[in-house]
Amino acid sequence: MSVRAESRGRGRLATDLRVVDGAAGPPSTPSDARGPISPWGVLLGAGYGLSALAQGYYAGRVWELIGLGTIVVLTLLLVRVLPDIGRAGTVALVAIAGLAVWSALSMLWADSVDAAWTETNRIGLYLVTFGLGTVAMSRPRARVAAIATMMGAAAAVALVVVVRLLLHGGPALFLEHRLNWPLGYINGEAGFLLMGFWLLLAGAEAAPRRALSAACAGLATVCADLLVLTQSRAIVPALLLSSVVVLAMVPGRARRAWLLLVVIGAMASALPALLDVYAEHGAVAGSVPRAGTTRWAGVAVLLSAAGAVLAISVLEPFLRRRVASRRGRRLVAGAAGAAAVGVVALAAALLPNPV
Numbered sequence: 001m002s003v004r005a006e007s008r009g010r011g012r013l014a015t016d017l018r019v020v021d022g023a024a025g026p027p028s029t030p031s032d033a034r035g036p037i038s039p040w041g042v043l044l045g046a047g048y049g050l051s052a053l054a055q056g057y058y059a060g061r062v063w064e065l066i067g068l069g070t071i072v073v074l075t076l077l078l079v080r081v082l083p084d085i086g087r088a089g090t091v092a093l094v095a096i097a098g099l100a101v102w103s104a105l106s107m108l109w110a111d112s113v114d115a116a117w118t119e120t121n122r123i124g125l126y127l128v129t130f131g132l133g134t135v136a137m138s139r140p141r142a143r144v145a146a147i148a149t150m151m152g153a154a155a156a157v158a159l160v161v162v163v164r165l166l167l168h169g170g171p172a173l174f175l176e177h178r179l180n181w182p183l184g185y186i187n188g189e190a191g192f193l194l195m196g197f198w199l200l201l202a203g204a205e206a207a208p209r210r211a212l213s214a215a216c217a218g219l220a221t222v223c224a225d226l227l228v229l230t231q232s233r234a235i236v237p238a239l240l241l242s243s244v245v246v247l248a249m250v251p252g253r254a255r256r257a258w259l260l261l262v263v264i265g266a267m268a269s270a271l272p273a274l275l276d277v278y279a280e281h282g283a284v285a286g287s288v289p290r291a292g293t294t295r296w297a298g299v300a301v302l303l304s305a306a307g308a309v310l311a312i313s314v315l316e317p318f319l320r321r322r323v324a325s326r327r328g329r330r331l332v333a334g335a336a337g338a339a340a341v342g343v344v345a346l347a348a349a350l351l352p353n354p355v
Helices: 002-024 039-057 060-080 086-108 113-136 140-166 186-206 210-230 235-249 253-269 271-279 291-323 326-350
Strands: none
Touching: 039 060, 039 113, 039 140, 039 186, 060 113, 086 113, 113 140, 140 186, 140 210, 140 291, 186 210, 186 235, 186 253, 210 235, 210 253, 210 271, 210 291, 235 253, 253 271, 253 291, 271 291
16 A cells, blocks of 8 residues: 555656646656756756855856856857757746846936946846756756755755854854854845755655655755744745745645645744844844854754654655545645744744834
C-alpha cells in the first residue's frame, strides 16, 4: 500500500514538473532531460544565492561590471543558438524591456537625470540577466541544476548568519536590534530570506530521498527564524500572500501544505528566544542586543531546525499515505492554512509596529 502511494506521489510530482516546464517553454523530451548542464546557469544560481554576502552587488562598479560581462556572455550564446523560451518567457522579457524604456523616458521629466539614467541601467541589467537565465536554463536539467545551486548558496548564507549568532560577534549583525547583516538593508535582508525559504521548501517537496527532504525543511526553518529576527513589517503580508499563491496556484498542494505546516510549527517553537532580541530594544539610539541574547537566539534557530528535520524524518511515511487520499489532502491543506494564518497573526501582534 505504501509503495503504491509513494508511486502515485512521484507520478504527481512528475506531472507537476511537466506543468511547470510547460509554462516556461515547450514540452520537455527525453533528450532535453539528458541534455548538458549549462555552466552559466549554475554560475547565475550561485551568484544570486551568494549576492547577500556582497551586499546585493549594490556598489555601482560591481553591478556595472556584472552587466557588461552578462551582455558579452548572452551575445555569444545567442550567436550559437536562439532557444524557444515560450510565451511566458517572452512576456516576461517584453515586460522588463518595457520597464527599461519607461525608465529611460522618465529622464525627460525626472528631477535628477543622472539618477534616472542609473535606474535605467539597473533595469537593463535585470533584462540581460533574465535573458541569460532563459537561454542558459532552456533545458529542464539545466534549470534544476541552476535552482539547486541557488538553493545551496542561499542555505549557506543563512548558516553563516547562524554561526555568527553563536559567536561573540552576534550583536554586530543587528541594527536597532533588527537583523541587518550581511545585506546591510533590513527589508532587503527579509526579502532574500523569504526567497530562500520558498526555494528550500520546494527542495523539501521535490527531494527524491527522505533525508534530503528533511535537510531542506530544516534549512527552510532556519530562513524562517532569521526572518523573524529582521523584524521587517513587510514580511507579514509577504509571507501570507506568497503562501496563498504557492498553495493555490502551483500543483502538488497537499504535500507542500503539510511541509509548510511542519516548518511553521518549528519556527513558532523558537519565537520566544527570537523575539527576546528585539525586546531588549531601549530608548537609546544605536543600541545593540547582548551577546548572550543573540547566542541563545542562534541556539533556538538550530533547535527549531532540528525539530523540523526530526518531524519530516519520522512523519513522512505516514503523511505520504494520508496525503494520497482526498480527505487527507483536504485535512492537511486546511490545517496548514490555519497554522499559517495563526502564526502570521501572532507575528503581527508581536511586532513593534504591526501592519
